[in-house]
Amino acid sequence: MRSILGWSMLLLVFVVPVLFLFLRSITFGWRYPDLFPSDWSMRAWHVIAGDPQILQALLTTMLVGITVVALNLLLGIPAAYALSHGRLKGVVWLETILFLPILVPVLAIAMGLHITMIRLGLADHISGVILIHLLPTLPYTIRVLRSGFDRIAPGWRRLGDTLGAPRITLFVTGLLPMMRPSLRSAAVLAFVISLSQYVLTAIIGGGQVTTLPLLYYPFFDSADQAVIAGFSVVFAALPAVFLLLWESLMAGFTYLLRRT
Amino acid sequence: MKRYVPLPLLLAAAACADGEGGAEDADTLSEAPWEEIEEAASGAEISMYMWGGDEGINAYMDEVVAPHLEEEYDITFSRQPMDAPEFLSRLMTEREADSMDGSGDILWINGENFRTAKENELLYGSFADMLPNMDYINEEAPYVENDMGTAVEGMQVPWGNVQYAFQFQGAEDPPETMEELLDWAEENPGSMTYPDVSNDTGNGFVRHILHHVAESPEDLAEYDEAWLEENGDDVWETLRELAPHLWREGETYPDSLSQQDQLFADGEVSMTLGFNEHRAESLIEQGTFPEDTETIGLTSGSISSVHYLSMPFNTTEPEAALVAINYMLSPEAQIAKLEPSRWGEGHILDLDAVSSGERDEIEAMVGEEVVPQEDALPELDARYVDWIQDNWEQEVVQQR
Incomplete structure (x- = not known):
């Protein structure tokens, strides 16, 4: 009984709004106070599919997002592990410094970053955009992973040492599987943050790196709700696609681990 | 244009500023014959920075301009959806970094943004005289030389001309002058509003009030602080009197035109407004606005606004x-627009310069x-826009 209630709550909060947006995108002239739409039109989807840059933008968005997640994990796992189990001096200071990029409004430093990017030859490149997306994502990744590592008792490591397992084996077969929920949260969070960057992408990417928000946000300046709703559905679908990819990757990893 | 370089490599190469020599400037090019x-x-790839939030405008660029350039000149054209403040801030940084390898x-620019760009030397230079099709444009028109008080000096060329107009739904006898509009608002409490003046549409409405207060458009032809000293209060007084009859009794205003358009679409207010007298047509067609939407241009005067095309320095x-x-x-592209x-939206052609067939088509x-x-009223100096922005909040909103 309780789980039915739980599931219907989930549906109500997460699925119904997206369905409503989808409905909004395929109706014609659905205005207050009509309770139900009377006319249907695929116009909004024609506009979205007809944009000559839409496919490229979707691919770029996924590529940027996935690379940002990979770099986040690559840099975030060691940092979080060191903060949690490293017995470092001045951990509080270190953590504050690593968290600083979130405390400073990104817009305030965007211009300066752009100059640096131009000097490095990274402006207008997808690599510059990926790099700049680390700024609003990495601090969160470190935070999330750190609390994940905090929940793993140091005893596990000592147990591995006693059994004579090399550090790397211990890490891959012991710690990482235990970290799976935290890794998933960190990855999805980083992906979603990267997905929603508009200003950073526009300034550093210079319109040469067209991600979905660059096509989508200008429509908020129009009264065209159907197109906005359609784009929002696409926007909401991307994290779901990412989660699917992530889960299959994890399943593959677990399978490999079991076999060896 | 796109170069994908592996990230670590780029990080290692710390200082490889793009020094690919500057492009030829306007002076050297102007000597060259057009052929x-x-x-x-031929064979070039170019991109244009422009706001991308209107499917009609996007369709015009993608379905008319881009294919023609491809076929006729072998030029690959793409539009980069970016608003003026963003591309200007980018250009400013690129100017500072001396980056001549612009993207x-x-x-697509006008008014205040043009002034900013010109003052900060973000533009390519004077190129208007090089274009053969400038012959189709009425050189006498004031907007060719002057864009809201900034001398154009050939650094941008007019692209389109739009009039400020008002849309009504369900109004039996919609007002036709500013006087009637103000009375109409009083008779129909809660039916009217206008966007916040930080928005160009809302600001444009207040500019109409300036014209309403002024005895003749000549009083406002040039920026005149003495006139503002003397008549500024009348402007605010008019708006303060209007405020209690507005939507939500003028306690709040829509943030943007899109918000007001949505209020209009939902029937929450029964009028909306904005530049481009034809803008309601496509909105009715796509089902956003109701079918009985009626567009009115004020006979007491309606500001006409011109927007331009320009080129960045890099x-x-x-x-x-x-x-x-x-x-x-060209007449062909302007007619398709x-x-x-x-x-x-409106063309900028000189009807005496185009062929008679084209003239019939336009008509x-x-x-x-x-x-x-x-x-049609001339657009005001951009400093009036600033004056409205600086004072409206305090004079109108906070006096409630």
Whole structure:
């Protein structure tokens, strides 16, 4: 009984709004106070599919997002592990410094970053955009992973040492599987943050790196709700696609681990 | 244009500033005959920075301009959806870093943004005289030389001309002058509003009030602080008197035109407004606005606003950009722009300079003018825009 209630709550909060947006995108002239739409039109989807840059933008968005997640994990796992189990001096200071990029409004430093990017030859490149997306994502990744590592008792490591397992084996077969929920949260969070960057992408990417928000946000300046709703559905679908990819990757990893 | 370089490699190469020599500037190019420019333009890839939030405008660029440039000149054209403040801030940084390897080649710009760009030397230079199709444009028109008080000096060329107009739904006898509009608001409490003046549409409405207060448009022809000292209070007084009859009794205003359009679409207010007298047509067609929407241009005067095309200082393909701009000024491209199912906005052609066939086509397309030419008011100096922005909040909103 309780789980039915739980599931219907989930549906109500997460699925119904997206369905409503989808409905909004395929109706014609659905205005207050009509309770139900009377006319249907695929116009909004024609506009979205007809944009000559839409496919490229979707691919770029996924590529940027996935690379940002990979770099986040690559840099975030060691940092979080060191903060949690490293017995470092001045951990509080270190953590504050690593968290600083979130405390400073990104817009305030965007211009300066752009100059640096131009000097490095990274402006207008997808690599510059990926790099700049680390700024609003990495601090969160470190935070999330750190609390994940905090929940793993140091005893596990000592147990591995006693059994004579090399550090790397211990890490891959012991710690990482235990970290799976935290890794998933960190990855999805980083992906979603990267997905929603508009200003950073526009300034550093210079319109040469067209991600979905660059096509989508200008429509908020129009009264065209159907197109906005359609784009929002696409926007909401991307994290779901990412989660699917992530889960299959994890399943593959677990399978490999079991076999060896 | 796109170069993908592995990230670590780029990080290692700390200082490899792009020093690919500057593009030729406007002076060297202006010597060249047009045929040579066209030849040099062939095969180039260019992109244009422009706001991308209107499907009609996007369709015009993608379905008319881009294919023509491709076929006729072998130029690959793409639009980069970016708003003026963003591309200006980018250009400013690129100016500071002396980056001559810009990623945009054409800018869509006017008014205050043009002034900012010109003052900060973000523009390519004076290029208008190089374009053969400038012959189709009425050189006498004031907007060719002057854009809201900033001298144009050939650094941008007019692209389109739109009138300020008002849309009503369900109004039996919609007002036709500013006087009548103010009375109408009083008789229909809660039916009218206008967007916050930080928005160009809301600001434009207050500029109409300035014209309403002024005895003749000549009083406002140039920025005149003494006039503002004397008459500024009348402007605010008019708006303060209007406020209690507005939507939510003037306690709050829509943040943007899109918000007001949505209020209008939902029937929450029964009027909306904005530049481009034909803008309601496509909104009705796509089902956003109700069918009985009626557009009115005020006979007491309606501001006409011109927007322009320009080139940034660091375009890498100036020849192709010139060819593209030249095409966008041609009668063919201007007539296609009138088509209401795509963009549907006013042309800047001199009707005496085009062929008679083209003139007939234009007249058929424009149909009955919403705002007759004699009712058009000139756009005000950009400093009036600033004056409205600086004082409106305190004089009108906080006096409630």
